[in-house]
Amino acid sequence: MRDVSSGRSRGTGTPLSCHGPASAPRPRGRRSAPWGCGVGVPAPHCPPGDTDWGSHHSQGCRTGGGSHHPRGHGEGVPPLLGLQSWGSRHPPAPGDMEWGSHLPQGCRARVPPPHHPTGHGAGALPDRALVNCQYSMATFSTGERKRRPHGDRKSSEMTLHLKQTFEAAILTELYPRSQIDIYVQILQADGGNYCACVNAATLAVIDAGIPMRDYVCASSAGFVEDTALADLSYVEEASGGPQAALALLPTSGQIALLQMDSRLHEDHLEAVIEAASGACRAVHAVLDGVVRDHVREVTALLGD
Amino acid sequence: MAAVAMRLPVSRKAAAPSGPRGGEKHLVAPGDTITTDTGYMRGHGTYVDEEKLIASVAGAVERVNKLVCVKALKTRYNGEVGDIVVGRITEVQQKRWKVETNSRLDSVLLLSSMNLPGGELRRRSAEDELAMRDYLQEGDLISAEVQSVFSDGAVSLHTRSLKYGKLGQGVLVQVSPSLVKRQKTHFHDLPCGASVILGNNGFIWIYPTTEQKDEEAGGFTTNLEPVPLSDREVISRLRNCIVALATQKLMLFDTSILYCYEASLPHQIKDILKPEVMEEIVLETRQRLLDLEG
Numbered sequence: 375m376r377d378v379s380s381g382r383s384r385g386t387g388t389p390l391s392c393h394g395p396a397s398a399p400r401p402r403g404r405r406s407a408p409w410g411c412g413v414g415v416p417a418p419h420c421p422p423g424d425t426d427w428g429s430h431h432s433q434g435c436r437t438g439g440g441s442h443h444p445r446g447h448g449e450g451v452p453p454l455l456g457l458q459s460w461g462s463r464h465p466p467a468p469g470d471m472e473w474g475s476h477l478p479q480g481c482r483a484r485v486p487p488p489h490h491p492t493g494h495g496a497g498a499l500p501d502r503a504l505v506n507c508q509y510s511m512a513t514f515s516t517g518e519r520k521r522r523p524h525g526d527r528k529s530s531e532m533t534l535h536l537k538q539t540f541e542a543a544i545l546t547e548l549y550p551r552s553q554i555d556i557y558v559q560i561l562q563a564d565g566g567n568y569c570a571c572v573n574a575a576t577l578a579v580i581d582a583g584i585p586m587r588d589y590v591c592a593s594s595a596g597f598v599e600d601t602a603l604a605d606l607s608y609v610e611e612a613s614g615g616p617q618a619a620l621a622l623l624p625t626s627g628q629i630a631l632l633q634m635d636s637r638l639h640e641d642h643l644e645a646v647i648e649a650a651s652g653a654c655r656a657v658h659a660v661l662d663g664v665v666r667d668h669v670r671e672v673t674a675l676l677g678d
Numbered sequence: 679m680a681a682v683a684m685r686l687p688v689s690r691k692a693a694a695p696s697g698p699r700g701g702e703k704h705l706v707a708p709g710d711t712i713t714t715d716t717g718y719m720r721g722h723g724t725y726v727d728e729e730k731l732i733a734s735v736a737g738a739v740e741r742v743n744k745l746v747c748v749k750a751l752k753t754r755y756n757g758e759v760g761d762i763v764v765g766r767i768t769e770v771q772q773k774r775w776k777v778e779t780n781s782r783l784d785s786v787l788l789l790s791s792m793n794l795p796g797g798e799l800r801r802r803s804a805e806d807e808l809a810m811r812d813y814l815q816e817g818d819l820i821s822a823e824v825q826s827v828f829s830d831g832a833v834s835l836h837t838r839s840l841k842y843g844k845l846g847q848g849v850l851v852q853v854s855p856s857l858v859k860r861q862k863t864h865f866h867d868l869p870c871g872a873s874v875i876l877g878n879n880g881f882i883w884i885y886p887t888t889e890q891k892d893e894e895a896g897g898f899t900t901n902l903e904p905v906p907l908s909d910r911e912v913i914s915r916l917r918n919c920i921v922a923l924a925t926q927k928l929m930l931f932d933t934s935i936l937y938c939y940e941a942s943l944p945h946q947i948k949d950i951l952k953p954e955v956m957e958e959i960v961l962e963t964r965q966r967l968l969d970l971e972g
Contacts, residue, residue, distance in 0.1 A: 487753075487754045489783075490784045545734055549782060549831075550830045550831075551783060580707070580708060580735070580736050581752070583737075583751060584735070585723060585734035585750075587727075587734065588708055589707070589708060625709040626727075662707055665707045668736075669705045669707070669736050669737060669751060673703055673737075675926065675927040676856075676928075676929070
């Protein structure tokens with residue numbers, strides 16, 4: 375488990391942490407830092423009932439402008455900023471042992487290990503695990519502080535999408551009559567909510583040791599002025615252009631979920647999907663690096 | 679004096695791998711191809727897709743002859759026959775109790791697998807069924823042994839020996855099941871003055887050593903006499919040591935716990951939970967264990 379400095383500004387010194395060349399100025403007044411600064415930094419003796427998480431800021435810089443790449447600089451696939459570490463929950467809290475909680479871009483996910491179904495009336499499936507997702511947004515996540523009731527339309531829809539995505543990716547046949555919970559909460563909403571949730575939940579599921587076919591990496595994509603853009607920010611999403619969300623299993627190239635609510639000419643569809651796939655693979659590279667480092671470290675510690 | 683200690687987060691230095699052992703293991707992440715050779719049998723943590731053996735969890739690959747499996751870093755407890763577990767009763771049903779043992783399905787303790795008070799062996803009658811709640815209620819902790827495993831992974835327990843049964847006063851520590859080393863016996867009386875039960879499911883029970891082993895109790899009568907302060911201090915220190923070992927991911931067995939206890943004696947009990955102290959103690963423990971082996 376790592377402690378990570380939680381500086382509010384990323385301070386990488388690269389121009390990437392600033393706005394890209396062709397983007398609209400972000401409305402600074404509304405949020406303090408447009409790129410998610412992970413809230414949680416774990417303390418090893420965290421009190422019971424609390425979760426550790428590492429802070430990740432993926433998608434730290436999202437600009438539109440001119441290319442398929444998330445940063446619009448036309449360079450090679452950029453390393454997404456600041457997917458720094460992941461923390462996993464350590465023993466002390468009774469009953470809450472093996473959770474992974476991760477925060478890409480202002481989102482945290484919690485996956486308790488598979489357990490006996492808590493029976494919300496749905497009951498247990500005899501041959502598979504039941505995947506139960508819950509999506510919520512923190513009140514401070516958007517520009518105006520807004521209380522969001524659980525079970526409103528948007529969060530139900532998001533919950534359903536997450537459930538579908540993870541039912542496709544998790545090998546549920548290995549856990550008959552059990553229930554796998556995925557709780558996701560958005561801490562900073564700056565576009566790409568669904569995608570951030572999927573990425574965070576992927577890390578959490580891997581950390582919990584639940585078998586999956588592959589990573590699930592997600593990214594949004596849009597189409598503005600004859601260019602396909604990947605990883606849209608809030609401003610770009612709100613501008614009203616067509617946008618799609620894509621959840622991909624990178625190694626096999628299989629699509630777990632592709633969703634679009636707007637109208638797009640079918641000639642442009644290919645380009646949009648390409649852009650999203652490229653961004654997904656970039657995210658995969660970062661997540662993979664983090665997972666491998668963690669595994670290497672823990673294996674070295676366990677030693678024997 | 680402040681009642682709460684606060685600290686700013688600090689970037690943790692990566693743990694230096696102890697010796698060159700880290701290089702041999704083949705570490706995989708979900709979606710990695712392990713091998714394309716079809717001669718291997720697939721074990722846990724893998725699946726087959728188009729003649730390729732692909733990993734489904736993140737961990738180290740283990741090969742035993744023709745069997746390939748991936749051991750995940752953290753798993754739920756998977757019961758095996760003969761394991762000692764410590765569990766908590768969650769439900770009292772007809773003729774059985776449901777026990778929570780940190781596995782993916784609740785374990786089952788049948789009434790017929792339970793020792794009756796006095797150790798008598800007889801057929802369980804209807805009165806026994808009605809009196810189930812007198813033996814074990816929801817929330818009680820028990821130590822038991824795994825009798826059998828059902829096809830879906832649920833575990834059936836038994837307390838057919840006098841050393842198993844309801845647990846009295848003590849402290850429970852929950853760690854990951856992968857950290858508990860498999861040994862011949864899991865009941866240890868530590869020389870520092872407390873006893874410990876290392877459950878294979880990751881539940882560890884620390885309790886004061888009873889002076890005499892009373893045979894007739896059969897594990898039902900809980901000893902509710904007040905525990906003296908010195909015993910309580912020993913138990914608290916042991917608990918913090920176990921938490922420190924688990925955080926630093928050292929395997930838990932009686933020798934490692936004992937060494938950690940001795941290494942922690944110069945510190946105050948509550949200081950053991952501080953990260954620097956934890957690292958220092960565990961490093962010393964690792965050192966002593968290496969000296970013991972080598």
